[in-house]
Amino acid sequence: MQPPSRRTFLALGLITLTTACTGTAGTDAATKAPAPDPDAPVRLRAVAATDTLLSAYDALLATPGAQTALLQPLRAETAQHRAALAQGIPAASGTPTPGAPTTAPSTTPTPATSAALATLERQTAQSHLADLDAARPPLARLLASIAAANALHATTLGAPTDQPDPATTPTPSPSATATGTALPALQQALSAEHAAVYGYGVVGAHLPDDQQRADARTSYAAHQAQRDAWQRLLTTLGTTPTPAAGGYRLPFPVTDAATATKLAAHLETRLTTVYADLVADLPTPHRRTAATALRDCTLRAHHWGAPTTPFPGVPDPAPTPTVTPS
Template sequence: MLSLTRRSLLLLGALSSAPLLLCGCTDEDGPTEAERKKADADLPLRSRAVADTDRLLAGYDAVLAGPGAAQADRLRALRAEVAEHRTALATGLAGSAAPTGPTAPTGAPSGTPGAQGTPTGPATSVVELAAAERTTAGARLADLTAASPELAKLLAAVSAAGALHAAALGNTTPVTGPPAATPSASPSPSASASAAGSAAPTGPASPTAAPRPAAETAALQSALSAEHAAVYGYGVVGARQPAGPQRAEAQVCYLAHQAGRDAWHRLLLGGGATPAAAAPGYQLPFPVTDPATAKQLAAHIEVQLTGVYAALVAAGSGELRQSAAAALRESALRARQWGAEQSALPGLPAADRAPTSPSPSA
C-alpha cells in the first residue's frame, strides 16, 4: 500500500475531466449518412432492450402487488430506475412511450429463458426478480458490439445498473457477457463486488500488433491516467483507515486498480502508443483526514471512474468495449460498496447522459 509521502496529492480532477476530452465537436450539418445508418441499425437492439425492460417492470409490479410484499420501498426505488432505463432505451422507437402505471405481465411463464438468456415472462418473487435483473444485465452486454457508440455507452450503463439491482436484491451471481469477449479474471475489487459479478479489465492475452484508432487510443490513455490516480488514491484511503475490514478492503481495491492500470498499459503498448505516465503531483478533491473522509474518497474515485469507462465503451469496439463495460460495472459496484450515491445509469449523469459531474472542491 502506498504511503502518504510517496506523492504529494491526488489529481482526481483528471478523472472528472478525462471523459470530456473524448467528446468530439458536433456536426452543425446534422448526422452523416453513415451515422444515420448506424442509428437505424440500433433500432432492433433498442427494441429488444425495451422488451426485456418491460418484463422487468412487469415483474416489479407483480411482486409489489403481492400480499405483504417485502422490501416494498426498495423495490419501488429500483423500479423507478428501471423505468428510467426504459425511457432512455426507447429513444427513437415509434410507439414505445414509457408506461405511466403498472405494466401488465406479458409473454411466457416466468423463468422461461429467451434467445438472449433473459426470461420471457415477468418475475413473481424477489428471488426471481433478482435473477431477472442479472440475466437482463448480461443480455445488454451481448448487444454491445453491434451498437453505435452512444447506444453502447447506454447499454453498458444499463447493464451495470442491473448488476447493482441484482446485488441489492440478494443475487450475487456473476454477470457475464458473450463468452468469446468476456475479459479474463484478475484481482477482484472485493469479496462482495466480485461475488456480484465484476471483473477487473485485463484485455487480450497478447498485445495487438496493429495501431489502434486515434479515438480508442485517446480513451485508453484517459483510462490509464485515471487508474494511475486511483492507485494512489487508494493508498491514501488505506493510510487513513485503522487496521480492520475497511483497510483490508482498501488494499483489495488498490490491487484491483493496479491490475486495471497494467491492463491498459499493455493494450496501449500493443497498439504502438506510448502509455501515459503517472503524474508527478496529485491534488485531493477534498481533505482526507480520518476514516470517514477516506471512505468518501474511495466512493468519489469509483464514481468518477464510471464516467471514464463509459467514455471508453463509446470509443472502443469488440473486446475492448466489453472490457470497458466490465470496468464500468466494477467501479459501480465498488462505489456502492463504499456508500456512494449513483444515478440510475452509472457513468451517465442525468443532465445529458455524459460523464461530466464535477469533483468536490478542495
C-alpha cells in the same frame, strides 16, 4: 437524465426532416420515407428485455408482504431505463409509469422472490452487453450504463457481488482497429487508474485496521490490475503508456475514516464516467472490457456510499473536483 442534445440525435440517426409544402419538389420530399435507424433492432431487444423486468417487479410488488420500500425505487429506475432505450422507436415510445402494469412474454416465468428478481436483473444486464458490438457508440454507452445499473440492482436485491478476482483481470486482445481515435481514450483510462491507485493508498492509510481497510486493499489491487491491463494493451499496440504523475492533488482534505471513504466513493464515481465514455470510444472488440470496468466501479462506488443513479457514468455533466497531478 438530461434531454439528448441535437448532436446525440444526429449520432442516433433520429433527424426530423422538414420540407416546404409548396411545389412538386416539396411534395416529393415530404413523401420520402426517412432512413431507418440502424440501432432500432438493438433498441427493440433492449426494450423487450426491460419490459419483462418491469413485469417481474409489478408481479412481486403485488404479492402480500412485498418490500415496497426496496422494490419501488428499483422499479422506477428500470422504467427510466426503458424510456431512454425507447427513444426514437414509435412502437416502443410508451413509457410505463411507476405502478403501471406491463406485459411480459408468456414464456418467461415471473419471479416470485427477490432472489429470482435479482437473477433476472443479471440476465437483463447480460442481454444488454451481448448487443454492445451491434450498437453505435452512443447506444453502446447507454447499454453499458444500464447493464451496470442492473448489476447494482441485483446486489441490492441480495445477490452476491459479481466482481472478478483482481489477479485475473484480462488483457484485451490487441486489434488494429484499436488505433487512431481510441488511443487517447485508452490513455485517459490509464491516467484515471494511476490516480485511483494513488488515491486508494491515501484511503487505506486513514482507515482503521478492520474490514474497511481490507475492502480498500481489495479495491487498490483491482485498480492496479486494471492499470496493468491497459498498460499491456497500449504496449502491444506499439504506444508508450502514459506514466503516473509524480504526485496528485486530492479533491478535498483526507484526515480521517469518514473523509477516506468519501474519497473512495469519489474515485469510483469518477471512473464510472471514464469507462462509460470509453465504451463509446473503443471499437467493438474492446467494449465489453470497458463495460465490465464500468460495472465494477459502479458496485464499488455504491459500497463506499456514493449516491446511486439510474445511469452510472452518464449523469448530468456537472463539473466536479477530481484527483489531478500536482
